[in-house]
Amino acid sequence: MIPEHILNRKGARSFKDLDTEVISYLNKGLIQTANLMEWLTVDQLVLLKKILDDLKKLDWYDSFYEAVSAQKKPSANANTKVIGMTFLQLTNDQSIIDYLSNHTSDVPRCWATYWAGLRESEIDKKLKVIAPYAADVHFGVREVAIFACKEAIIENLDMAIDILSEWTSSTDENVRRYAVETTRPIGVWTKKIDELKEYPEKGIPLLDPLKSDSSKYVRDSVGNWLNDASKTRPDWVKNICARWAKESTTKETQYILKKALRTINK
Known part of the structure; x- marks a missing residue:
């Protein structure tokens, strides 16, 4: 006991x-x-x-x-x-x-x-x-x-994104978060994904479905993904955030946008 x-x-x-x-x-x-x-x-x-x-x-x-x-x-x-x-x-x-x-x-x-x-x-x-x-x-x-x-x-990025895009519809927040976190262009503890640093648009199938996710755990990951991308493609991140701001007026989306733009807005 x-x-x-x-x-x-x-x-x-x-x-x-x-x-x-x-x-x-x-x-x-x-x-x-x-x-x-x-x-x-x-x-x-x-x-x-x-x-x-x-x-x-x-x-x-x-x-x-x-x-x-x-x-x-x-x-x-x-x-x-x-x-x-x-x-x-x-x-x-x-x-x-x-x-x-x-x-x-x-x-x-x-x-x-x-x-x-x-x-x-x-x-x-x-x-x-x-x-x-x-x-x-x-x-x-x-x-x-x-x-x-x-x-x-990293070695099979396009196929991995295609598979992980299906995970974004999971009812499990941990699975949805994994689809985003494992593909972060820079991340914290893991190897950088140079292809996504240069072409972050490849990650849109993972990001778009989660732009107003109910889970803070997932929202943090989406915001951090975009913040990573902002360090190499700031204009792209600004455009995505502007589009999301028009498409979704939820507090969840606003939370992600603030996190995504924190480096740009320093």
């Missing part, structure tokens, strides 16, 4: 504020991380050892340890990717990926996200398998779903 004060915590704002009790629960995989600070704190190898023991695959541990230790620039996200890749190299057992995908802890779900995304080479199949992770309840899994597909999206 997890104590209420653990389940209802807000998450530490700095490493010095982290609760040792919370860290213990995280490293045992008994709870999800509450924020990025906690996600960065999880000792993934400790958690992995516990999970491999549960799976009766403890003999795999050395392979994971070697892969993680061999990194020149280790980080939480790099460890997540390496562990996901190592699972892919060791097995294709669907029961194991299902176990990870449905784990209480978000961290194994992140491993599964990389495993699923990297297992497929064709963009249509890759996006199909990544969709459940793009819809995950946890922010970390949703972000890893972007990392796992970003390179393939």
Whole structure:
């Protein structure tokens, strides 16, 4: 039984504020991380050892340890990717990926996200398998779903946009947001998409359907997408915003326009 004060915590704002009790629960995989600070704190190898023991695959541990230790620039996200890749190299057992995908802890779900995304080479199949992770309840899994597909999206941009344009009509705000966030021309943590920096008009099939979205999560992404584009194609962004202002007078659209034009209006 997890104590209420653990389940209802807000998450530490700095490493010095982290609760040792919370860290213990995280490293045992008994709870999800509450924020990025906690996600960065999880000792993934400790958690992995516990999970491999549960799976009766403890003999795999050395392979994971070697892969993680061999990194020149280790980080939480790099460890997540390496562990996901190592699972892919060791097995294709669907029961194991299902176990990870449905784990209480978000961290194994992140491993599964990389495993699923990297297992497929064709963009249509890759996006199909990544969709459940793009819809995950946890922010970390949703972000890893972007990392796992970003390179393939860049390499197959037109086809990816065609597929993702259908996601904009999803009833799930996480899926709608993914369609936009994963194609941001610049973004924050991921590789830039030079083609969209130069030709942002290619993103219109993703942006137009969401210009007055009911979800702030989605609106933030649309506004940030346009703000990205404004750094290389300001005139185009001004034209889009002017058109949207005429087509939609909702407060939701006004919110997006303000966010989209914030660099231009500095």
